[in-house]
Amino acid sequence: MSEQRAASTPTRRRGAALETAITDAAWQILLDQGYNGFTYEAVAARAGTSKPVLYRRWPQREDLLTATIARHWRPLEVPDTGSLREDALTLLRTVNAERGRALILLRVQLADYFRDTGTSFDDLRNRLHPQDRTPPFALLVSRAVERGELADVPRSRRVVNLPFDLVRHDMLMRMGAVPDDSIVEIVDEVWSPLLGPAPHAP
Amino acid sequence: MSEQRAASTPTRRRGAALETAITDAAWQILLDQGYNGFTYEAVAARAGTSKPVLYRRWPQREDLLTATIARHWRPLEVPDTGSLREDALTLLRTVNAERGRALILLRVQLADYFRDTGTSFDDLRNRLHPQDRTPPFALLVSRAVERGELADVPRSRRVVNLPFDLVRHDMLMRMGAVPDDSIVEIVDEVWSPLLGPAPHAP
DNA sequence: GGGATTAGATCCGCTTGCGTATCTTAACCG
DNA sequence: CGGTTAAGATACGCAAGCGGATCTAATCCC
Structure with a gap:
C-alpha cells in the first residue's frame, strides 16, 4: 500500500x-x-x-x-440527457473515442485466440460480465418512449441497434475511430427516419 | 498440360x-x-x-x-433481374454464401499482416483490382432509377451501401454466414423505407 | 534418346518463444 | 530485528519456423 x-x-x-x-x-x-x-x-x-x-x-x-x-474492458455508461438524439450522439461518440483500439483488439486481433480455443467473443463477454445486459440503444429508445418522444410501437432489434452496428462496422473497416460526421449522419439520416415521427406530431 | x-x-x-x-x-x-x-x-x-x-x-x-x-478473390458479379429488391437480395445472398470465410479472412485474419506491413485492406484491393470499381449497390440503385423504380433524387453513399455494410457487419460479428432472414429484414425493413417511395406512387 | 531443367526430399544453423529451475536479495510481518 | 516471502535475474532444454544449401531423379524439350 x-x-x-x-x-x-x-x-x-x-x-x-x-x-x-x-x-x-x-x-x-x-x-x-x-x-x-x-x-x-x-x-x-x-x-x-x-x-x-x-x-x-x-x-x-x-x-x-x-x-x-x-x-x-468496462461496460458502457449509458447517457441520459433527456433527448434521444443527444443520448445517441453522446453514446456513439463515447464508443468512438474510448473503444477505438479496444474494439479492434477484441473483435479482430483476438480472432486467433477465439479460433484456437473454440470460444467466441460472446463467451468472453459472458465470462467477464455475466449479467444479461440490455443493449444500450434499447434503453435509450425505451426512455424516449416513456418521455413521449417516440411512438410506443414495436421496433425490431435491428432498427433499434442500427446506429451501434453501423458505427462498429465503420470502426472495423477503418481499424480505428470514425469521423464525427459519420456519427451524425448515421443518427440523423439513417436512424431517425426509421424510428418514425413523434407521437403528437402533425 | x-x-x-x-x-x-x-x-x-x-x-x-x-x-x-x-x-x-x-x-x-x-x-x-x-x-x-x-x-x-x-x-x-x-x-x-x-x-x-x-x-x-x-x-x-x-x-x-x-x-x-x-x-x-474475384470481384462480385452484379445481378440485373429487373427488380431492385431482387437484385439486392441476390447480391447479398451471393456475398453471404460465397464470401463467408473469405471475408473473415481478409478483414480479420489478415489484420496481423496489415499491421506488420503498414498496409490496409484497400491497398491490397487496389493492387489486385486497380480499376476504380463502382460499389455494386450504387449500380443497382442507378439502374432502378433508370427503370423508374426509384425517384431520381440524390442519395448518400451511406444509404445506398447500407445493406452491404449491414450484412458485412453481421458476418464479421458472427464470423461466418448470416441467416437469410437477416438479409430479407435488412432489405425490406431498413433499406427500402430509406430509399423512399416509387416516383409514380400515390 | 540425351541433356537441361527443376520437383521434391533432406539437412543445416539461426532465432524466438515456451515452461521450468535456480539463486539473490529486497520487502514485508510478527 | 530476525525470519519468511516473493520479486527479479539468469539459464536450461525443447520445439517450430526461417531461409537457405545440397542432392536425386522425374519430366520436359530438342
Whole structure:
C-alpha cells in the first residue's frame, strides 16, 4: 500500500501494484501488437519484470489474457440527457473515442485466440460480465418512449441497434475511430427516419 | 498440360498445375488457420511438396500471400433481374454464401499482416483490382432509377451501401454466414423505407 | 534418346518463444 | 530485528519456423 518512491531506489513492486503494472503492460502490448505479440517474455519485459513472476500468477496464457481484458474492458455508461438524439450522439461518440483500439483488439486481433480455443467473443463477454445486459440503444429508445418522444410501437432489434452496428462496422473497416460526421449522419439520416415521427406530431 | 494420372504413379507436377495446387493449399490454410498458420512449411506439406519449391517461386512471404489471394478473390458479379429488391437480395445472398470465410479472412485474419506491413485492406484491393470499381449497390440503385423504380433524387453513399455494410457487419460479428432472414429484414425493413417511395406512387 | 531443367526430399544453423529451475536479495510481518 | 516471502535475474532444454544449401531423379524439350 505504501507508495513511497524514494529518491534513488526504484522500489521493488509487490502485490496489487505489480499486478496492475503487468496487466497494463499486457494491455498495451495487445493494443499495438495484437495477440501475436502477446508473449510472456514481451509482457514481462514491458512491465519491467520477468517471466517467473507472470507464471506464478497466471500459469496459463489464457489466465493472463482474461485478467488483462477484465481490467480494461468496462461496460458502457449509458447517457441520459433527456433527448434521444443527444443520448445517441453522446453514446456513439463515447464508443468512438474510448473503444477505438479496444474494439479492434477484441473483435479482430483476438480472432486467433477465439479460433484456437473454440470460444467466441460472446463467451468472453459472458465470462467477464455475466449479467444479461440490455443493449444500450434499447434503453435509450425505451426512455424516449416513456418521455413521449417516440411512438410506443414495436421496433425490431435491428432498427433499434442500427446506429451501434453501423458505427462498429465503420470502426472495423477503418481499424480505428470514425469521423464525427459519420456519427451524425448515421443518427440523423439513417436512424431517425426509421424510428418514425413523434407521437403528437402533425 | 497433359493431365494423365497413371494408375500407380502420382505424377510429379510441374508449372501451372503445381502452382495451382500450392495456392489452393495456401488458401485452405489461410481459411482455417489464419495468417498465423500460413508458414512455408505448412503450405508445402499441405500441397504435398517442399519448401524450396515455394521459395523458388515466391521468395517473400508476401508474394505467396498475394498470389494466393489474387487467385481466390474475384470481384462480385452484379445481378440485373429487373427488380431492385431482387437484385439486392441476390447480391447479398451471393456475398453471404460465397464470401463467408473469405471475408473473415481478409478483414480479420489478415489484420496481423496489415499491421506488420503498414498496409490496409484497400491497398491490397487496389493492387489486385486497380480499376476504380463502382460499389455494386450504387449500380443497382442507378439502374432502378433508370427503370423508374426509384425517384431520381440524390442519395448518400451511406444509404445506398447500407445493406452491404449491414450484412458485412453481421458476418464479421458472427464470423461466418448470416441467416437469410437477416438479409430479407435488412432489405425490406431498413433499406427500402430509406430509399423512399416509387416516383409514380400515390 | 540425351541433356537441361527443376520437383521434391533432406539437412543445416539461426532465432524466438515456451515452461521450468535456480539463486539473490529486497520487502514485508510478527 | 530476525525470519519468511516473493520479486527479479539468469539459464536450461525443447520445439517450430526461417531461409537457405545440397542432392536425386522425374519430366520436359530438342
